[in-house]
Amino acid sequence: MHTGLESPTGVWWKPAHRTEKLWVAIAFGWCMVLFAMMPLWHWKGGQNPTGIRHRVTAEAFAQRTQEFIDTYQVGEEAGIPVVEPPAGSDIYLVGAMWSWRPVLRLRQGVQYTLHLSSVDVNHGFNLYPINVNFQVVPGYDYGLRVTPTAAGEFQIVCNEFCGIGHHLMVGKVIVLPAEQTAAVTGGAP
Amino acid sequence: MSDRFRLCPTTGLKVHAQADALIKANAVVATVALLIGGVTAVLVMLTRWQAIHLLPADWFYRLLTVHGMNMLIFFILFFEMAVLYFASAVLLNSRVAAPKMAWSAFVLMVAGTGLVEWTMFTGRADVLFTSYVPLRAHPAFYLGVILFAVGALVVVSIFFATLVVAKREKTYQGSVPLVTFGAATAAIIAVITLGHGAAIYIPTFLWSLNLMHVDAQVYRLVWWGLGHSSQQINVAAMVSVWYLLGGLTVGAVVLNEKISRSAFVLYVLFISMASAHHLLVDPGMGAAWKVWNTSYAMYLAVLASMVHGFTVPAGMELGQRLRGYTKGLFEWLRKAPWGDPGFSALVFSVIIFGFVGGITGVTFGTEQINIIAHNTLRIPGHFHATVVGGTALAFMGVTYYVIPLIFRKRIAFWPLARIQPYLFAGGMLVFSVAMTFAGTFGVPRRHWDISFQQAPFEVQYAPAVDLVIGVMAVGGLVAALGGGIYILVTVWSVFFGQPMEKGARA
Numbered sequence: 001m002h003t004g005l006e007s008p009t010g011v012w013w014k015p016a017h018r019t020e021k022l023w024v025a026i027a028f029g030w031c032m033v034l035f036a037m038m039p040l041w042h043w044k045g046g047q048n049p050t051g052i053r054h055r056v057t058a059e060a061f062a063q064r065t066q067e068f069i070d071t072y073q074v075g076e077e078a079g080i081p082v083v084e085p086p087a088g089s090d091i092y093l094v095g096a097m098w099s100w101r102p103v104l105r106l107r108q109g110v111q112y113t114l115h116l117s118s119v120d121v122n123h124g125f126n127l128y129p130i131n132v133n134f135q136v137v138p139g140y141d142y143g144l145r146v147t148p149t150a151a152g153e154f155q156i157v158c159n160e161f162c163g164i165g166h167h168l169m170v171g172k173v174i175v176l177p178a179e180q181t182a183a184v185t186g187g188a189p
Numbered sequence: 190m191s192d193r194f195r196l197c198p199t200t201g202l203k204v205h206a207q208a209d210a211l212i213k214a215n216a217v218v219a220t221v222a223l224l225i226g227g228v229t230a231v232l233v234m235l236t237r238w239q240a241i242h243l244l245p246a247d248w249f250y251r252l253l254t255v256h257g258m259n260m261l262i263f264f265i266l267f268f269e270m271a272v273l274y275f276a277s278a279v280l281l282n283s284r285v286a287a288p289k290m291a292w293s294a295f296v297l298m299v300a301g302t303g304l305v306e307w308t309m310f311t312g313r314a315d316v317l318f319t320s321y322v323p324l325r326a327h328p329a330f331y332l333g334v335i336l337f338a339v340g341a342l343v344v345v346s347i348f349f350a351t352l353v354v355a356k357r358e359k360t361y362q363g364s365v366p367l368v369t370f371g372a373a374t375a376a377i378i379a380v381i382t383l384g385h386g387a388a389i390y391i392p393t394f395l396w397s398l399n400l401m402h403v404d405a406q407v408y409r410l411v412w413w414g415l416g417h418s419s420q421q422i423n424v425a426a427m428v429s430v431w432y433l434l435g436g437l438t439v440g441a442v443v444l445n446e447k448i449s450r451s452a453f454v455l456y457v458l459f460i461s462m463a464s465a466h467h468l469l470v471d472p473g474m475g476a477a478w479k480v481w482n483t484s485y486a487m488y489l490a491v492l493a494s495m496v497h498g499f500t501v502p503a504g505m506e507l508g509q510r511l512r513g514y515t516k517g518l519f520e521w522l523r524k525a526p527w528g529d530p531g532f533s534a535l536v537f538s539v540i541i542f543g544f545v546g547g548i549t550g551v552t553f554g555t556e557q558i559n560i561i562a563h564n565t566l567r568i569p570g571h572f573h574a575t576v577v578g579g580t581a582l583a584f585m586g587v588t589y590y591v592i593p594l595i596f597r598k599r600i601a602f603w604p605l606a607r608i609q610p611y612l613f614a615g616g617m618l619v620f621s622v623a624m625t626f627a628g629t630f631g632v633p634r635r636h637w638d639i640s641f642q643q644a645p646f647e648v649q650y651a652p653a654v655d656l657v658i659g660v661m662a663v664g665g666l667v668a669a670l671g672g673g674i675y676i677l678v679t680v681w682s683v684f685f686g687q688p689m690e691k692g693a694r695a
């Protein structure tokens with residue numbers, strides 16, 4: 001018997017005690033369970049962070065968002081355009097120091113393809129109060145299939161440090177209730 | 190200073206004068222970094238506590254950068270450099286392989302640290318310790334990091350060279366001790382880490398001089414190759430210190446060398462890929478890449494920690510039983526030296542690291558949970574349990590042995606030293622659990638104002654959040670008090686303490 005400070009002499013590659021072996025077996029088994037769960041969760045779980053991925057330049061994304069705003073703008077809130085895109089369409093949200101543009105007005109139970117990107121530094125998409133988070137990286141168009149399941153107002157809090165105005169960066173999503181929706185398509189959570 | 194050795198009266202180890210001096214120098218700088226990190230921790234904490242909201246926004250982000258860099262990088266790594274010298278030269282009775290080079294490396298690391306501190310404190314590097322491109326810092330910030338890393342790489346090489354010297358000069362018999370073996374795995378991981386560090390900080394330095402382009406997603410990928418594996422250096426070093434403290438405090442024995450050493454090897458094998466769990470909600474990588482890299486690599490490193498989590502306490506129990514505490518199931522634990530800060534720090538380090546840090550960490554590594562945890566306060570809640578409640582606390586515990594053994598001073602303010610680990614561990618436990626809990630409400634990390642006074646749209650967190658953050662602040666302040674006592678005790682002991690009897694010269 002020796003401590004971890006002393007040099008073991010002779011052959012130390014010896015069989016382990018029963019309890020120690022048992023623990024290693026339990027731990028290994030548990031790790032294998034987790035290992036299997038990872039793809040299973042992806043396959044069975046309802047919210048996966050992976051969407052459609054494209055590279056995009058800041059200019060191109062800013063331009064696409066502007067076209068999107070020009071086409072569907074219905075108003076303005078706090079100086080930020082409000083848009084109401086048709087059901088099932090591609091919708092754009094751009095993070096820039098320090099705002100999210102535009103304000104999105106969506107329909108409950110309808111699927112959209114949300115495109116997220118940044119025109120300057122990293123930003124973080126955090127949907128309040130549901131708490132869903134995505135990293136928004138400049139140069140990448142993050143396309144996510146989203147279906148609002150609840151009506152109401154939601155805020156988008158930036159949760160990646162993006163400079164001195166980071167804490168000012170709050171956006172908004174308005175979800176109109178399903179009864180106001182002409183044709184409800186799908187709506188799986 | 191020459192190649193003289195002295196004989197340590199407590200352990201019987203032969204200590205090389207250069208090893209002595211290098212350990213001292215690195216430990217002193219580590220403590221200075223801890224002090225800066227600790228003061229900024231309190232300021233940052235008192236700002237996040239919205240009831241006080243102490244700092245203005247610019248100084249909050251600035252001092253958060255200072256806190257992260259000084260704690261996670263400078264304190265931890267300077268301390269680890271001392272651990273490397275200890276585990277090689279001291280434990281093997283050897284000389285330090287290349288003392289002159291070792292001192293140059295030290296100077297390089299201090300110079301790098303100085304550059305980084307200067308840029309941070311003068312507001313030239315408000316980018317937080319992750320410095321995600323294209324957020325821009327002064328080129329001297331990146332240069333400082335590079336100098337620091339080069340210095341660390343040299344120390345790691347000297348560690349390996351010392352192992353070779355010791356083997357060749359036959360300063361020990363048999364195999365290297367388990368603690369040295371563990372430190373060697375930490376050193377190997379350090380090489381991998383510093384490789385990633387070079388791969389990202391050199392291009393970023395050039396980018397800051399407008400000499401090249403760095404893609405934001407590629408930066409995150411490679412940076413986390415550095416950021417994640419550096420945490421594994423901390424884990425491997427911490428576990429080595431667990432075995433060291435176990436041996437020093439209760440004569441803990443190594444149950445089975447094969448099992449413990451194989452577990453250390455798992456750390457080396459399954460590290461750098463596991464960094465994928467930092468990128469689970471990033472746009473740049475696909476599902477298959479994320480799932481594969483996060484799970485296969487992470488769980489086998491977790492396996493290693495689970496093995497150590499068994500063998501360390503079991504070895505302590507056996508050590509105590511061999512000392513005659515054999516009555517019933519728990520006499521060994523009841524009669525353990527709970528008043529020895531080395532021992533209590535060890536016990537709390539194992540518990541907080543394993544049960545709070547480990548479990549939260551593993552769960553965040555799944556896509557579904559990451560999506561609700563990413564960049565919320567759950568993340569700093571998790572790593573204040575791993576690297577603070579775990580690594581920093583273990584390092585504090587071992588200092589109570591380094592001071593008599595290396596500095597040859599008695600520990601001053603012994604009654605304070607005895608309660609120090611209890612304060613630090615208790616405070617950190619409350620702090621990190623409360624922080625994690627606040628994160629479950631979606632409260633973001635790195636955020637100056639979660640009341641969103643000046644934001645265009647209103648956000649109001651559940652009223653419970655105020656309470657939870659208040660609890661977190663109290664826990665944090667108690668931990669900071671524990672940290673302050675640690676600094677007081679160690680600095681006083683080293684500079685004004687009573688010397689131990691002079692060790693005989695060998």
Ligand code: HEM
Pocket residue numbers: 227230231233234237253254256257258260261264265317318319569573576577581620633634635636665666668669672
């Ligand atoms: C004395 C106890 C400590 C207290 C009260 C404390 C408190 C805090 C607080 C309030 C934050 C800000 C969280 C946020 O707003 O996102 C923070 C961040 C952080 N702390 Fe600590 N801390 C302590 C010790 C440590 C130690 C010892 C380390 C490392 C070894 C450490 C590493 C970090 C890091 C890396 C961050 C993240 C910085 C960032 O997000 O850029 N802390 N800490």
Ligand SMILES: [Cu+2]
Pocket residue numbers: 095096097098122123124158159160161162166169
């Ligand atoms: Cu932002």
Ligand SMILES: [Cu+2]
Pocket residue numbers: 123124158159160161162163166167169
């Ligand atoms: Cu931000």
